[in-house]
Amino acid sequence: MKTYFLPDDLLTEPIICEEEIIIRLYQSNHKTLKNKIILNRNMINLLINGNKTVDYPESSVEVKAGELILLSTGNILTSEVTSDQNEFTSILIYFSNEMYNRFWIKYEHLRSQAKQHNGKPYLIYQQDSFIQQYINSLFILLKHPDLLTAEIRQLKMEELMLYLLQSDPEKLQSFRIVTQDRENLQLKRVVERYIGKPTTIDELAFLCNMSTSTFKRRFEHLYNTSPQKWLLNKRMELSADLLRSSDTIPSQVFYRVGYQNHSSFSEAFRKHFGITPSQYHSQYLTVRE
Secondary structure: OEEEEEOHHHOOOHHHHHOOEEEEEEEEOOOEEEEEEEEOOEEEEEEEEOEEEEEOOOOEEEEEOOEEEEEOOEEEEEEEEOOOOOOEEEEEEEEOHHHHHHHHHHOHHHOOOOOOOOOEOEEEEEOOHHHHHHHHHHHHHHHOHHHOOHHHHHHHHHHHHHHHHHHOHHHHHOEOOOOOOOHHHHHHHHHHHOOOOOOOHHHHHHHOOOOHHHHHHHHHHHHOOOHHHHHHHHHHHHHHHHHOOOOOOHHHOHHHOOOOOHHHHHHHHHHHHOOOHHHHHHHHHHHHO
């Protein structure tokens, strides 16, 4: 799994990185692609072909073709799946915090009076007829890079943001520019959220914006055990809860508790409880009868 610093790693001209607004066409023919992304700019992703999953520390979201997602800066995990035509296509618009703040100063009079709480690091919108025409206009400009001046980029960015604002003021206001949470709280949010997902310690450390060694050290300070032991215990507790249900099929539990396959889950479960998942399931059902 690669780590990308965006937008920097996708640009061939260093001077472009200094621009407040960057517009790029992104295409891939990899059937599936999972990456670590360090997003140094806020981004609008206009998804045209394929699906995309975005994992932030506190939440995940799936974006489909025909939608756009507004993403705040931060460390994220992404998974891309191509369309039936074996292609993934999107237009990416990167923008700085300064540009975003100036936009709100300019259009302060359009703000909703409703108080906003619990802002989100991402927002999803459907691509209606206006946004689809907007995408078409970007395709024209991208075919003629000399026309895509700083002034035009500013106008195009403002055009889209203004349309989203007037369409649903409260929704756009709920978007928050991510600032670094207290590291301990962030770490707890991440590990507790990913108990039931097939995520490695390295990936958890990445989502916490820490090196793996720092993550392990801070984790042991908070939980008085290693992250490996803590995750194992939590996943075994979760699997036991699932297996106590008569509706549960033991062979299908592994993917719900963060394991890649049934055999590795069964071995871990047997070592932890002394019996296999199927035996535990049958034993509990017998007791209930």
